[in-house]
Amino acid sequence: MAANVSSTVTPSLQQQPKQPALRILLIGLLVVLSGYYIWVLYKAITPNVSLAYKAYYIKNQTLYWQPKQPNLALTLPSKLETINNVPNLSRAGWSFDTNNNMRELTQQGGLYFTLPTAPTANVTITFTLATAPQQIKPLAFTFNHYQGILLPHAQGKTFVAQLPKQQFLPTPKQLQTFILTTPTPLQVTTISLAPTKVDTLSLPHHTGHINQ
Secondary structure (H helix, E strand, O other), rough: HHHHHHHHHHHHHHHHHHHHHHHHHHHHHHHHHHHHHHHHOOOOOOOEOOHHHHHHHOOOOOOOOOOOOOOEOOOEEEEEEEOOOOOEEEOOOOOOEEOOOOOEEEEEEEEEEOOOOOOOOOEEEEEEEEEOOOOOEEEEEEEOOEEEEEEOOOOOOOOEEEEOOOOOOOOOOOOOEEEEEEEEEEEEEEEEEEEOOOOOOOHHHHHHHOOO
């Protein structure tokens, strides 16, 4: 009878030292997994990627992905041919395909870009069209926190405005945002940006806020 009791008690005593070790192992695995998921969450919130990658893949802002232009940088002056796969074009508003040497812009759309240095003068932006819209009217736009009017010229085949130098974001790592609102589709062939020394803003304008 005593032998039977001894045989049943001894194995349980031998297993006891293993339980603390198993507990420590499980706690260690939990700590490692928690640290890993915290690191993954941090990388998801603050991805170390280029501005172009972030604008195209993460925020869905741009129409085309172009790895050769990681900062979506433009120089002044610049002339963008819309029939090309320009990575600066917004995904909203622009047609993905081109037709008859132009790209159509509907409702709201525009540009995302950076500049190597902040401009020292106002910048003239010009939209050149293949054909003038049926109703030629000034077009409203927002540029960063600035709101203004794009004025028609040359029988409605070009629309021009000035972007005040103080409205440009100051560093090359900040994405400049230009969004145009049009009631009728525009058949755009080129978009030009160039510095100007003459202030020609003739219509009322004001600053406001937009969601970038």
